[in-house]
Every structure is written in C-alpha cells, then in structure tokens.
Amino acid sequence: MKIAAAQIHPQFAQPDKNRNIIRRYCKRAAQQDVDLIVFPELCISGYNFSSKEQVDSFAEPVPEGPTTQLWIELAKEHNMIIVGGLAEQGRSEGIYNSAAIVGPDQFLGCYQKIHLFANEKDWFLPGSQPPHVWKLPSAAIGVLVCFDWAFPEASRILMLEGCEILCLPSNLVLPYAQRVMVARSIENRIFTVLANRIGTEPSTGCKPITFTGSSQITNPLGEILARGSRTRSGLVIAEIQPQKAQDKFLTGQNHIINDRRVELYQRLCNGDQR
Numbered sequence: 001m002k003i004a005a006a007q008i009h010p011q012f013a014q015p016d017k018n019r020n021i022i023r024r025y026c027k028r029a030a031q032q033d034v035d036l037i038v039f040p041e042l043c044i045s046g047y048n049f050s051s052k053e054q055v056d057s058f059a060e061p062v063p064e065g066p067t068t069q070l071w072i073e074l075a076k077e078h079n080m081i082i083v084g085g086l087a088e089q090g091r092s093e094g095i096y097n098s099a100a101i102v103g104p105d106q107f108l109g110c111y112q113k114i115h116l117f118a119n120e121k122d123w124f125l126p127g128s129q130p131p132h133v134w135k136l137p138s139a140a141i142g143v144l145v146c147f148d149w150a151f152p153e154a155s156r157i158l159m160l161e162g163c164e165i166l167c168l169p170s171n172l173v174l175p176y177a178q179r180v181m182v183a184r185s186i187e188n189r190i191f192t193v194l195a196n197r198i199g200t201e202p203s204t205g206c207k208p209i210t211f212t213g214s215s216q217i218t219n220p221l222g223e224i225l226a227r228g229s230r231t232r233s234g235l236v237i238a239e240i241q242p243q244k245a246q247d248k249f250l251t252g253q254n255h256i257i258n259d260r261r262v263e264l265y266q267r268l269c270n271g272d273q274r
C-alpha cells in the first residue's frame, strides 16, 4: 500500500484556489499509485482567523459541502482514500475543526478535533466523540487532528480500536509533533502519516504564523520512512504493509497491549489533577 502526506501551501480565504491545489495533488498522487492521501488541517480556509465571522464564512456541512463532495469525486476517480481537514458547520450549533475521511466508493465519516490549540478555542467547538477507526479492506485507519498529538491517550485509544495507520492532518507551529509521532509509532506499534502545511499566514489584525512543514511518515518501529522539507510543498510518500501494525510484540516477551498494568493507571480515566 502506498500512503502519502500532501504538504501544501493553502492560500488564506481562497477556498476555490485551495480545492484546485487538492485536485492537482490527488492527480499527482494517483500517477504514483498512492492508495491513501492525507491533506493538512483546515486546508480549504487557511488557519490564521481574525474573527468568528470569518470562520463561519468558510464552514461547510460534511458531507454535503463542496469540499467533501470534491473529495468523494476525487477518491472515486483515482481509486484512493482521502483524509483532509476543514472547518465543519455542525448540524445544529457551532463550527468544528474537523477531518473528513472518504473511501474510493463512499464518504466514510468525519472526526471533530477534541483538543483545540490556543485561540482555536475562540472559533471552534471541541469534538465530543472519541477518536474513531475506519476498518477498510486495505487498512484500519484512525484520524486525529494536529494538537491531538500532545495527548497520548488519543492515539492509544485508536490503537486499542485496531488502528494500523494514524492520519494527522496538521497546521503545526511548534517543533514537537514530528518527534512525538515517532514515539506514538513505537509505543503503539502503528504507522503514522503527519500531513503538515507550509507557509506564513498573515491575516488582517493577526500576528503572522509560520507553519513548519516537515510532513512525515513513520512505521511501527519508529523509523521515519519519508520526510518533507520545512519550506517546500510536495508529496511525501512511503510504501508500507499495514498489517505489520498488528504485531504488538516489542520483544519476544513484551506485548504492548497485554503487558499494560491498567489497574495502576486508574487516574488516567478520571479528571482529578491532585
């Protein structure tokens, strides 16, 4: 199976332009026989919002909105799985920072980011559903979004649900997630695809933000199979055997699920901080 992170440079507040970039990247990925492509977080709107009205104006329902419909069309045309981030207009209330997942035959679902970063808290509602794994014929695919990287519980839950490939659409500004995903791979014995964007986003009334690129694919041994540049866009591709993520023996005598001492971890499951 070939998997890819599409390291792109979305243009702020230019959804049509960004959807065209996505079209081009899906075509290029298909020419290289990619089976799964992951686009960054909020890759349609851009990230550096200055008002709630701005966020609202770029939010779309999923799957009825134009971006998910485009992903459905492209996934079918190129026979691939597509994961990508967008601002989602919720059913009744607010806006979520979400990632849609679409298979070659159909829309599969949506994950609403549960750990909001910095002033994302002013724009989005946090998701209220646990991270989910989509079990497809080619692989079991779990999805988180960007800052979820900082919460090992989120990837651990995905692993316990059978995730083989963890997809992380991102707009990273801190320098940690690439290193953290190596650890997430090792401790969960899973593949990870971190799809980060590049570029600096000035937006009226906001301090500019520079995104850190370096999209990355890791294997269950924590090896970096492919890595993008910090500043240039491009496809980051690796060929993998997803079923290798089913081997949970770290040594012949250490199984990362069975060796857990859950009776000693009770505090992980309640919110007290002591």
Ligand code: ACM
Residues within 6 Å of the ligand: 041, 116, 117, 145, 146, 147, 148, 170, 171, 172, 173, 174
């Ligand atoms: C982030 O969650 N976009 C840093």
